[in-house]
Amino acid sequence: MNDNEYVLGVDIGGTFTDLLLLEKNTGKMKILKVSSTPSDPSEGVLIGVNNLLKEEKIDPQSINLVIHGSTVAINTVIEKKGANTGLLTTAGFKDILYIGRQNRPSLFHYRLKRPEPLVSRDKIKEMSERVLYNGKIHEKLDKTSAKILINDLKKTNVDAVAICLIHSYANPSHELELKELVKEAIGNVYLSVSSELLPEYREFERMNTTVMNAYIGPKVSKYIQKLENGLKLLNLNKLLIMQANGGVMSPEAVLPRPINIIESGPAGGVLAASYIAKLTGRNKIISFDMGGTTAKTCLVQDYKPFLSSTYEVLSSESGDSLVIGSGYPLKIPVMDMYEVGAGGGSIGWIDEGGALRVGPKSAGADPGPACYAKGGKNPTITDANLILGRLNPDYFLGGKLKLDVKLAKSAFESLTDKLNMDTVKVAEGITRIANTTMIRGLRRVSVEKGYDLRDFHLVAYGGAAPIEACNIANEVGIKEIVIPLVPGLFSALGFLVTNLEHHYSQTLIKSFKELSIQEVENKYNELEQKALDQLKVDNIPDQDIQLIRSMDVRYAGQGFELAVPVNKNLKDTDIESLGKSFNNIHKIRYGYNIENEPLEVVNLRLVGIGKIIPPKFNFEKELEYSSQDYVKSERDVFFSDVGWTKSLIYERDTLKPGIKINGPAIIEEVDSTIIVNPNYVAHIDGYKNVIIKKVVNN
Numbered sequence: 001m002n003d004n005e006y007v008l009g010v011d012i013g014g015t016f017t018d019l020l021l022l023e024k025n026t027g028k029m030k031i032l033k034v035s036s037t038p039s040d041p042s043e044g045v046l047i048g049v050n051n052l053l054k055e056e057k058i059d060p061q062s063i064n065l066v067i068h069g070s071t072v073a074i075n076t077v078i079e080k081k082g083a084n085t086g087l088l089t090t091a092g093f094k095d096i097l098y099i100g101r102q103n104r105p106s107l108f109h110y111r112l113k114r115p116e117p118l119v120s121r122d123k124i125k126e127m128s129e130r131v132l133y134n135g136k137i138h139e140k141l142d143k144t145s146a147k148i149l150i151n152d153l154k155k156t157n158v159d160a161v162a163i164c165l166i167h168s169y170a171n172p173s174h175e176l177e178l179k180e181l182v183k184e185a186i187g188n189v190y191l192s193v194s195s196e197l198l199p200e201y202r203e204f205e206r207m208n209t210t211v212m213n214a215y216i217g218p219k220v221s222k223y224i225q226k227l228e229n230g231l232k233l234l235n236l237n238k239l240l241i242m243q244a245n246g247g248v249m250s251p252e253a254v255l256p257r258p259i260n261i262i263e264s265g266p267a268g269g270v271l272a273a274s275y276i277a278k279l280t281g282r283n284k285i286i287s288f289d290m291g292g293t294t295a296k297t298c299l300v301q302d303y304k305p306f307l308s309s310t311y312e313v314l315s316s317e318s319g320d321s322l323v324i325g326s327g328y329p330l331k332i333p334v335m336d337m338y339e340v341g342a343g344g345g346s347i348g349w350i351d352e353g354g355a356l357r358v359g360p361k362s363a364g365a366d367p368g369p370a371c372y373a374k375g376g377k378n379p380t381i382t383d384a385n386l387i388l389g390r391l392n393p394d395y396f397l398g399g400k401l402k403l404d405v406k407l408a409k410s411a412f413e414s415l416t417d418k419l420n421m422d423t424v425k426v427a428e429g430i431t432r433i434a435n436t437t438m439i440r441g442l443r444r445v446s447v448e449k450g451y452d453l454r455d456f457h458l459v460a461y462g463g464a465a466p467i468e469a470c471n472i473a474n475e476v477g478i479k480e481i482v483i484p485l486v487p488g489l490f491s492a493l494g495f496l497v498t499n500l501e502h503h504y505s506q507t508l509i510k511s512f513k514e515l516s517i518q519e520v521e522n523k524y525n526e527l528e529q530k531a532l533d534q535l536k537v538d539n540i541p542d543q544d545i546q547l548i549r550s551m552d553v554r555y556a557g558q559g560f561e562l563a564v565p566v567n568k569n570l571k572d573t574d575i576e577s578l579g580k581s582f583n584n585i586h587k588i589r590y591g592y593n594i595e596n597e598p599l600e601v602v603n604l605r606l607v608g609i610g611k612i613i614p615p616k617f618n619f620e621k622e623l624e625y626s627s628q629d630y631v632k633s634e635r636d637v638f639f640s641d642v643g644w645t646k647s648l649i650y651e652r653d654t655l656k657p658g659i660k661i662n663g664p665a666i667i668e669e670v671d672s673t674i675i676v677n678p679n680y681v682a683h684i685d686g687y688k689n690v691i692i693k694k695v696v697n698n
Contacts, residue, residue: 006058007065007615008236009492010045011265012036012072015292015345015365016463017044018671019052020492021063027617030056031489031671033397036365041072042227049234060235065612067495069242069265072223073216073258077118077313077328082215083159083190085119088150088178089207090166091126096207101329115328117208118215123156125149127165127178133201133509135170141177150178150185160190160214164207169199169507190217197257198331200507200603205310205331212313212328213259220258224251240500245333246271246305247501247609250538259332260503262313265491266296267335270305272494273459276484278303279617279687284456285482286442288472289491290465292382293343293362295438298335299445299456306336306445309552309563309605333503338444342437344382344464345369348430350418356426358433370411371403379415381434381464383408384427388638390467390666391673392649398670428640435471442476450591457482461490463672470663470677470692471640483690488671500610502534511556511600512579517570523604524549524566531608540610552603553582555594561602562586619686622658630654632668639664642678657686 004023011018013036021030032052037044045068053060076082089096097117127149128142153161161182168175172195179193192214198206228239228251240248242264254261266289273287277300287305289296299306311334312327341360345368348358358381367375369382371393385391386408393403415426446453454477460469461484469481484490504527508520528547535545549568554561564581567574583593630650637647645664652669660683661667663676667690674690676682682692 004062006063007067007496008049008052008063009268009489009495010049010066010068011268011489011492011495012041012045012070013265013291013293015343015368017041017048018489018492019048020486020489020496021052021056021058022493022496022615024615027615029486029493030058031486033488033671035368038075038365041070042223042230045227046230046234049231049236053234063236065238065240066231066236067240067242067248067498068227069268069491069495070223070261071265073220073262073264074313076216076219077212077262081219082118083218084123084157085160085162085211085215086123086125086153086156086158087119087162087164087207087211088125088127088146088153088182089164090130091128093166093203094121094124094126096204097124097211099204101204117211118328119162119211123153123158125153127174129165129174131165131167131171131174133167133170135167137171137173141174143177143181146178146181147185150182154186158186158189159218160192161186162192162194162207162211162214164194164203164210166203167201168195169201169206172196172199190214190221192217197259198505200331200505201509202331205329208328209259209330209332212262212330213257216258216262217255220261221255224254242268242495242498243501244311244335245307245501245503246335246498247503247607248495248498248612249500249502252537253502253534259330262330262332263311263334263337266337266339268491268494268498269296269461270298270300270335270337270494271498272484272490273298273461274300274303274305275494275497275614276459276482276687276689277457280482280685280689282457282482285459286446286453286456286478288438288442288458288460288465288469289462290438290460290468291343291462292345292464293341293364294339294360295342295441295462295465296337296339297438297441297445298337299449299451307563308334308336309603310334336445338441340437340441342381342434343462344385345380346434347378347380348384348412348415348426348433349378350415354418356415356419356429356433358430358437369408371405371408372401373404373407377411379408379411379426379430381430383411384430385464385467387412387423387427388431389636389644389647390638390675392635392666392668395668424638428638431468431471432640435468435475438468439472439475442472449589453478459484461487461672463488466672466674466690468675470675470680473692474677474694479693481692483674483692485688486671487674488669497614499612500535500538500540502531502608504530504606504608506604507602508604509600509602511598512575513598515575515601517572517574520601520604521570524606527604527606528608531606535608535610538610544611546609546611548607548609550605550607551578551601552605553578553599553601556598556600562589563605617687620657620688622684622686623656625656625659627659627661630659635666637664637666637675639678645678652690655684655688657684657688659684
């Protein structure tokens with residue numbers, strides 16, 4: 001029995017499910033990794049929670065909060081295993097999802113394939129109605145024909161229905177009428193209504209978001225309800241779900257809008273990186289998360305991750321994980337991350353031209369890399385790092401999983417024979433190709449947006465990122481790397497340092513000259529009331545509630561907009577200051593502005609925040625130690641620049657703040673392995689982060 005209070009973070013990855021139990025007052029962590037269970041992700045979570053409680057002898061009553069991030073939503077889309085979905089839309093707009101936008105994501109990508117819409121054309125029914133852009137009803141909803149079409153949809157045994165009418169963001173009355181007609185005709189069916197989910201213009205993105213919300217709704221709802229019931233049986237009664245925007249929400253709030261958790265796991269890692277950055281005073285960082293299936297990166301400045309109001313679920317049908325514009329575009333607030341198919345389980349293969357390639361296909365959790373001895377036959381990045389001596393076959397997951405070097409080498413035979421190269425060269429080639437892919441991702445979120453990577457620190461986490469961090473930082477000119485505590489479970493840690501959040505929006509397209517402050521205030525008051533109502537349902541005390549306003553603004557005629565902070569209780573004199581703020585933000589983001597150009601508002605946005613007190617992290621004073629006293633062993637490790645080299649091995653749990661370790665060296669821990677390259681030096685700071693810098697010779 002333990003009298004301390006804990007919070008538990010649980011993150012489902014493509015290979016492992018991570019559990020991190022944090023003691024609130026001391027910051028002490030207890031961790032566990034179990035294999036993910038793709039057929040039923042809740043099973044892996046509940047097994048892990050049960051095992052953790054037993055191993056650590058923790059009273060479930062002392063855990064007052066469980067925060068969970070999941071891949072269930074996004075995997076449902078990627079694997080095309082969602083609900084049998086129907087769509088009701090305005091007559092004449094049946095083919096919006098098939099037409100899409102006429103932009104070309106890549107000028108010379110002539111084999112690019114767009115994914116098939118998530119609702120088949122025969123299940124799209126056109127309603128006789130029309131609302132104008134200003135909210136005026138041009139043609140009333142024909143309820144008689146609507147009932148006939150809804151009954152036709154019922155005959156197809158749909159599990160979910162999306163309702164998305166043109167200009168419903170300006171007047172939702174027809175959508176709400178259709179909602180009631182569907183309930184009467186079909187009964188127990190999952191409903192996704194665009195005016196409730198996303199009252200914004202741009203019909204293609206709004207329709208796609210509404211349809212995807214319906215498509216994943218039944219499966220996500222079933223999963224969350226099963227997980228919540230399973231946790232209650234273990235006497236864990238307080239569950240919150242991580243969102244893609246960096247906040248958490250209650251299970252009840254997730255059920256009508258599961259689209260908000262489409263990429264919840266990686267968001268936790270970015271939050272944790274931001275938290276560590278603030279804790280250590282590093283105001284410019286790039287988060288680098290390399291797990292078992294993918295690698296994700298995000299730019300964080302002044303301790304705040306960049307957010308985006310759009311996101312794209314990339315489809316395997318495109319054949320290229322780097323081609324934006326080949327997936328499903330969504331209009332939801334998300335961390336501005338870039339993701340590539342390069343993780344520890346990413347598979348090496350040879351293309352039609354005889355070139356060595358890596359990913360985006362992954363060995364996943366079942367069967368996993370060949371060296372796991374679970375039936376995997378394909379060569380992966382994990383197998384390559386084992387062959388190169390970078391991984392300890394007897395200390396993977398702290399020794400709970402023994403890695404088989406012979407099986408790893410056997411998996412590479414298909415590549416070595418075709419390339420007529422030895423195993424070591426092919427293994428090194430796979431890691432370098434994967435690194436090149438990840439570097440492209442780093443540059444996408446920084447250099448391509450006007451930021452110099454050399455000004456940033458690299459916060460590397462995930463099971464595989466600490467292995468590759470020195471190589472990647474060296475290639476792009478980053479001078480300092482931060483490897484935080486529990487890097488292999490870092491996303492789970494991020495869940496525990498965030499707040500409860502709800503995001504609301506409303507389209508209001510007006511030029512600044514036409515803008516009525518009273519109209520804007522009325523719209524914001526409506527959004528604020530929605531937020532307050534929801535936060536009261538979430539049992540957030542008034543003193544812990546914060547409401548944050550922003551406004552999407554653009555130059556008149558621009559295709560897209562930027563978010564500008566908005567003060568409460570606006571006055572007429574604030575219009576000019578809003579314009580100045582937009583011009584400043586535009587200059588920072590794009591390197592220029594046009595100060596005298598007319599401006600227009602597009603959307604009003606509001607974030608309702610319920611503050612959650614984060615746990616404490618202890619700081620220890622750095623002292624001088626001899627690294628020789630902490631050497632665990634040594635082994636030969638292959639480095640690209642110098643070949644096989646004797647490297648000292650350290651155990652991270654034994655290292656004290658202040659100790660310095662010269663590369664080449666390896667720092668092993670239960671959840672990851674840190675590689676300190678030759679000509680690099682690592683030291684442990686007061687928060688027990690491993691700080692790695694390149695040695696500069698004068």
